[in-house]
Amino acid sequence: MPKAESEYKLIAQNKKAYHDYFIEDTYEAGIVLVGTEVKSVRMGKASIKESFVRVKDGEVFIYNMHINPYEKGNIFNKDPLRTRKLLLHRREINKILGAVTQKGYxxxxxxxxxxxxxxxxxxxxxxxxxxxxxxxxIAKKDQRRQAEKDFKVKNLY
Incomplete structure (x- = not known):
């Protein structure tokens, strides 16, 4: 049975971004990594908590993304916080650049x-x-939680 297109293994999620921002549009980007970084990411040793993305010279880069050094990687390990290039199509980069130049985005x-x-x-x-x-x-989330709790209690009896 072939895998569905949307199947993926989540490594790290930035929950704070959903709390601090209204997300208008999303893009899927590849990322340029070296071999030991890929092994470390596959083990789930990556974090995007303090990271941010910038467009520089027509290319997109992610800064402060932390990937723990691979323990068996010795000399091939790179700096855990190094700047990494994101891979996007030219028209996607242009679209992103147009959106980011607007105030507040x-x-x-x-x-x-x-x-x-x-x-x-x-x-x-x-x-x-x-x-x-x-x-x-936060108020909406609390209301929803309370409603789910009430519904659960009602269905138990």
Missing amino acids: TLVPLKIYIKGSLVKVQIGVAKGKKLYDKRED
């Missing part, structure tokens, strides 16, 4: 995952939330 990494045999990064064009938007989201 930025690029944020949303998740890292393995799709097939490739390591992918999902990036999003995002607009920052104001404090009242965050409070509103």
Whole structure:
């Protein structure tokens, strides 16, 4: 039975991005890694908590993405926080550049995952939330949680 297109193994997710930003648009990008970094990512040793994405000279780069050094990699290990290039089509980069030049928009990494045999990064064009938007989201989440709790209690009896 062939694998479905959407099947992937999630490595890391940036939950804070969904709390701090409205995600307008998402893109799937490949990432340039060396062999020991790929092995480390496959073991789940990657983090995008403090990372950010920038467009520089018509290319897209991810900064501060942490990939733990592969323990069996010795001399082939690279700097864990090095800047890595993201692979996107030219028209996608142009579209992203157009969106990011607008006031208030930025690029944020949303998740890292393995799709097939490739390591992918999902990036999003995002607009920052104001404090009242965050409070509103928290209130909605609490309401939903309470409703689910009430529904569960009602169905037990």
